[in-house]
Amino acid sequence: MADGEAQFAMASAVGAGSRTGGQRPLVMVAAWWLAVVLGASLAAGCGSGDSPEVAAGPEGTPDPVLVAGREVFIDRCASCHGAGGGGTGDGPGLDADRLREKYAAHDELAAVVAEGRNRMPGFAGLLTADEIAAVLRYVNEVL
């Protein structure tokens, strides 16, 4: 019985193959779809990490410091603080207003990032002072 089914399946496959014309465009459409779907997911994967983009400034281009800060945030911070800064089980949400109340001076905030605190690792050896300043500007001004 299984043999019979296999033979039937082969016969239909051959039949479909010999009915040329109709088959090939279908394959091309399928390949095209695959390319579109793969392309889209690759672009989404590399590009954003879902952290909000930096909006264009008055000159029509985004502030390069904020763009650099966003890259640092996606690479180093989003895993614990969430792509949008809303927090995860590994790190608290980073709310700009609350941070401004809690840390009077930029230096205090930079020190938390450089030196770490409790379960937050320090980034002094991994990021330059400029990168820390940039990521904090991104947190405060964009997130």
Ligand code: HEC
């Ligand atoms: C491994 C997880 C982890 C990573 C990665 C991480 N953090 Fe944190 N972060 C934490 C935790 C946990 C705290 C809370 C520390 C505490 O006060 O006990 C915290 C606290 C903070 C605070 C202070 C928040 C507050 O309300 O006082 C800031 C600001 C901050 N992180 C920024 C960053 C930045 C910027 C990065 C990337 C350069 C980063 N964090 C990367 C886990 C992380």
